Amino acid sequence: MGTVQVENISKKFGDRLAVDNVSFEVRDRELMCLLGPSGAGKSTILRIIAGLEPPDEGTVRIDGKAVNDLPPKDRDLAMMFQSYALYPNKTVYDNLAFPLKSYKVAEAEIKKTVSEVAKTLGITPLLGRLPGQLSGGERQRVAMGRAIVRKPKVFLLDEPLTNLDAKLRVNMRAELKRLQRELGATTIFATPDQLEALTMSDRIAIMSQGRILQDGSPDVIYEHPNDFFTATFVGSPTMNILDCDLEEKNGRITLNTGAFSLDVSKLAELIREGTLGSEAVLGVRPEHIMLTRERSAPDSIAAEVYVTERTRPEQIVHLKVGSIMMQAIAPLAFQSQLGEKAWMTIDVAKIHVFDKRTQKAIV
Amino acid sequence: MAYRKRTLSRRIGVYVCVLLVLGFILSPYLLGIVTSFESEAELVGRPPFPFKAITPVLDNYIYILSYMPFSLAFIDSALVAVTTTCFVMIAGSMGAFAIAHLRFRGRNFLFNFVVVVYMLPALAMLIPIVVLLKELALLDTIIGMVFAHSVLLLPLMTWFLVGIYESVPADILEALQMDGTSRIRSLFREVIPLSRFGFFLILVFSFVTSWNDLMFANTVGIVSVKLLQPRILEFMSGARVMHTQMAAAGILSSLPVVALAIVLQRQIIAGIMKGAIK
């Protein structure tokens, strides 16, 4: 078993509130992600759970037991640092063996465990080397190995993939998840990369300025962001954002952006009461805009192609609608020249509308 | 091709300048060495050395090495420098590690205090130290000398060591903590080995400073503890100066530190380049 409960944790550094009354729970064997920009408080929470930093307020429970007063080594968890923090003057073998040695495990037992872990991670040939002689990917594996060698209840991973090059990162995502599943270990990891969060986690907590804004499965976070920050932080290319007025005219509800207006009458029952007539923000994911050369629907909007980026297997088309810049995803087959006209059709069922003042989702 | 020609004349210029600088730096030493192998009569006879050939003699070294006060001073200097260095490196390391990596009340104050003390002129402390040592009956003793040199060195070296230990990543210390190593243990077992280059540089620096000191040694040591540099001063200001013997004594007394600098030049230069000493 390995559950983690974080209850009303707060932490101040000087005058700055790094963590602001945060609570969440991680279930046994779950892979939970803290996602947010740097300075959001993700690492601080990990360090509080690890016991490296005492909280100003709140309680951390592991398997239901409050651990606030236990030193890190007695909490039965392992942490992997963003820099990996390998001991540079110890060989890979000694790095892996070190956590066991501190706990006075018998020599033979250490040997056995280290060689098993090395085999799992495919680093057996590296055991005699020093960290300075390893590549980035190898170092990451050794750090992972040092975390799992003691078979703790909980893993804390602080930006485990940030220091890898782009190519390796893409491969390691699946590999790390596979390893986590095999070990069946409860894991909390922090990352600023929304793609890592979406692809790896069972659950994501979106953080900004010390608070958790939304806590849910990747699907929920992506499809039903409950505020503006979450909506724009998750997804690449970023969601298109347009200021608009939410109006009701002649029994039809429209979003007027200045450059175009969108009939959203069919979303009528989703729109919260009392929000009509207010200033709003329209959010449209690039993949929910269909591009055509000719007008394809009565509510198609004329736009000018600004730049295209053939990212494969699709392309990103940057468009100019009046003075507004938008991005749409189109199949590679969509041919367009710079400055040409294109027609956008927005999938109204998939749009997001936020209250401009509170930043909360209206639709 | 004018491009190439310019680089050639530039290179020649560089070599000429380098030779001039090296001449300025090395000529006092070279002449000092030559002088130490001359006889006094040959030295004072005109013209001076590079303008005439000399016949080398070993007399000066034989005299100096058999001159008991000099040999004793050599041993005392070594004893004081080694003891002082040990004390400074241990107490300084412990304090510097705490300042660099632990958070406690008054940390910033302590940090600034160390800087200010390091800036204070040595003389400001010398007078009261001499009085204090006299009160403790430690004036003119080896122990007193070690304390006096530690006053000179401890704040300075602690300040340097703070910079050195700060460059050990905090992550590694936290990883050690997660793995169950106590902080004090991790200083001696991990931090010092990890920053061994800087540590070694500071160690050499301490030794050299203690060995080279004249002012404290000349004031704290009066009769029974005369260190090496005060002995050299004696030769220089003595009534009947034998310049050739003085040169031999000077060469001998600078031998350990200069040899240390030459043997360890790569480490020292690397350390300075990395900004270990600021």
Place this chain on the structure above:
Amino acid sequence: MATEHDPFMPRLKTESRDAAILLSPFFVFVAVFIIYPLIASFYFTLNDLTLSDLKPIFIGIDNYLELFSDKLFQQALLQTLAYLTFHTAVGVPFGLAMALLFNQEFRGRGFARACLLIPWATPPIVAAMLMYVLLNSGFGPVPYAFEIAGLLPAQFTIFGNPDLALLGLAIVSLWKSCPLFAFLFLSGLQNLPSEVVESARVYGASGVAIFRRVTLPFLKPVLAVNCILSGILALSGTQAFDIVIGITNGGPGYRTYMLYFLAWNQAFPWNRLGYGSTIAYVVTIIAVVFALVLLRIWYKRK
């Protein structure tokens, strides 16, 4: 909500304890041998005191009053400032030139850099002795060379000449200091990003323009540190003391007395600890002002 944690103690409990253990040797030593003497030293400035009986006689601010009318003090102050100015104005640019030179690629650069360590390691008193051998009027080859070249009169003496002795001492000191300045500049130059220099080259800057517009502004903090280091070496470092006592012992005719040397002489050979402390205090105040300037530059750099 009940927490077991004291909100006014925002650190790990063990951390403060470990810090106390680690700092105790340092702190005990500093308290006994640095803080106490510094306080005592201020008390001395208000007393007449000799080392022989150690019985202070309280005289109030008499020592400070004496300082203002002390002709030798005034002379030493002026001589110190002259020495300091020369040491800095000549030594620092020369150190910079040496650094630029030793930053070039040439054969034997490692050896040449190692040679720069020799003056650094040499005991100041030995440095004084070696330079004396080189420059003295009797058998020094340098004056002799100038003499046979017809540039200087026979038996020319630099250390015995009242107008030149101080300059001679400054040159001796620079032999030791310049390589140190050069090393600090070199380590600064190492951090000079090559991109900046290269981009300036691409955009058409000549060597002089690169030095003036890129290298020099970049070295400004090191330059300041070196200037102040030079100040400390000249004003209050033991190096200046060793060279004076070794070569001229203040002479000829008090023309090489400097504050530091004067304070030491008052305190020990002349056995006036109170008055010596007073001079030392004044030197300290000047040095602390230097230190504060240095600190400001330091923090700006970080």
Place this chain on the structure above:
Amino acid sequence: MTEDGVVARVKIEKLTKRFGEVVAVDAISAEIADGELTCMLGPSGCGKTTTLRIIAGLEQQDEGDIYIGDTLVNDLPPRDRDIGMVFQFYAMYPDKNVFEQLAFPLRMRKFPKEEINKRVKDVAEMLEIGNLLKEPVSRLTVGDRQKIEIGRAIVRQPQVYLFDEPLTNLDAKLRAQMRAELKRIQNELKTTTIYVTHDQLEAMILASRIAIMDKGKIVQYDTPDRLYERPSDLFVAGFIGTPPMNFVDCTLTRDKDEYRLDAGDFKYDVTDMAELIRKSSAGSELILGIRPEDLRITERATERDTVEMKVDILEPLGSRMIVNLTVGSHYLKANTRAMPLKPNEKVKIVLDRNKIHIFDKKTSTAIV
């Protein structure tokens, strides 16, 4: 073409550079067309940056020639090559404000004051940093520094721009933004540009042509479309595209008239290309390559070229997802639209006949 109608192509011929024993650039030749943006793409240490620095004149080649326009520039110092260069680490002059940073190349050439003012303002306007001109650089964001660096390269309107990994130090979001911005600027200026990067996506988006480099040599020099669809060897195939192309070791087997690729855990019928394979491969050891987006999940069991695989790890990307599949001991990645799949589910995968690549294992060159 530049204003005065000079053709600003860049030509390098048999360029070689050695650092001690290491051959950093190994006799490469290429011609960069006028007004185009050409990328030099490759992993670190492949020699791309060295090549760029030689073209800039910051490094002297051991052998070979460089022409900028029609001028042989081998012996010209950087300042006389009429180039603008953007560095990876932003080369800001200390103690200068943004205006002075941008004006530096003009001041060094003694441009008149009004001309400097005008050009700097124009460039700042174009890069949308007009409001920052009086700021000291220390207060700028990375993105703005990047713009200054670019601005300094274009302010003098040189014949050729050289970019050395200009976006590497930006975070992902800003990088995507600056990439589009750079593409727009290039469309506007149409100046010959050589752009060095290790990021294949950047190269694929920005470049008209890409020279892929490995171990000091140009492996393939082609348009992005050709590189993607017809990689000349395993290295190019694996380097371009993310997630990278799936590779499966297999052998060519014959059963009567039918030829198959035998991967151990599945077989793939290649009778129609057997002739070609046998003709151009040295042995029967082959590698089957297929891009993740060309693995199609199908419902119909009867479709041709179908292999049954097991879903392992799912990586949702929002509108799309990466499905990690296993078949026996092989791992493959498929990039598809988001769809409801479960781990350990069995799925049928079509390996599209028109999209597969076959490589010779021994020589690693492409056969199909």
